[in-house]
Amino acid sequence: MAHSHEALLRSPYVWHPICAREAWHLKQEIDAGAVFVAGGTLLRTQWEAGLVTFPAHLIDLSGIADMTGIGRSDEDGRGWRIGALATLAECRSHPGLAADFPLVKEAARVIAAPAVRNLATIGGNVLSRTGDMATALLALDAELLWLNDAGTHSEPLSAWLDREREGISGAPGLLLAILPSAFLGVSMISKTRRFCAFHKAGRREAFIPPVVNVALNVAFDEGGAVADIRIAAGGGTMIPARLAAAEALTLGRVPDAALLAALHAAVNEEYAPKPDPFVGEAYRRMTAANLVAAALWKAGSDARASGEEGEPCC
The missing domain is CATH 3.30.43.10 (Uridine Diphospho-n-acetylenolpyruvylglucosamine Reductase, domain 2)
Structure with a gap:
């Protein structure tokens, strides 16, 4: 043209x-x-x-129809495609998406004010690199669908954020959609023994990045031990990241006092926030550790209470 x-x-x-x-x-x-x-x-x-x-x-981009909408993305109905232009309000209110991926709904709920959520898009929030939605989507193994001169291709959100963290800045194309992934080993349609949580801490009345945000996505086996887990954390000007060491620590273990203490220490060690003149690094680390440990404790308690009829919790 x-x-x-x-x-x-x-x-x-x-x-x-x-x-x-x-x-x-x-x-x-x-x-x-x-x-x-x-x-x-x-x-x-x-x-x-x-x-x-x-x-x-x-x-x-507002007139581009194929970048809008929220819907199933594959034949078996287990995958979802969220158009990059879907507003945060739409992400929060879509009944099917909220049922399968309550982390998306909860993250959308706590971003800014209603007037902003009616305009702001999920793609813009993710591409800001520090948005709450990026943390939630990391815990869902989400992929990004890009368009460039070579055509369309997808890549893990985590891979793009890793490049941004390393200083290899810039989107590799135009973001078309976001594809939250089915939880590894556990159907995202079945609510059995799968739990999630999204929390943020900060000065909510001031429209500034949160001090800390964390996302937890966990599945338990029949004995109440962690079968699979995703923990992501961000906040401030930090590009959010998965906490792989903390995740590995929990696998195969029941969330008891010993595990929660060890998890708290692991998150405090692994989480790498950026300090600013208002909130120090030590405070951010402690807050993240508190939020993650509390979220896993609640998920474990809910799993034991609900037996084989677990429900997503945010």
């Missing part, structure tokens, strides 16, 4: 592509002078705070 040189020099200029591929080609033509925008809530906050300069060109 060709665009006149004069049009590209206008500032500001808003482009309205009708499909994802047109949006991607526009970005390649205009290069660094263009920014994708949908809900615009994060960009507006950054512009008003002087954190980024107002771009010469905005590529409005």
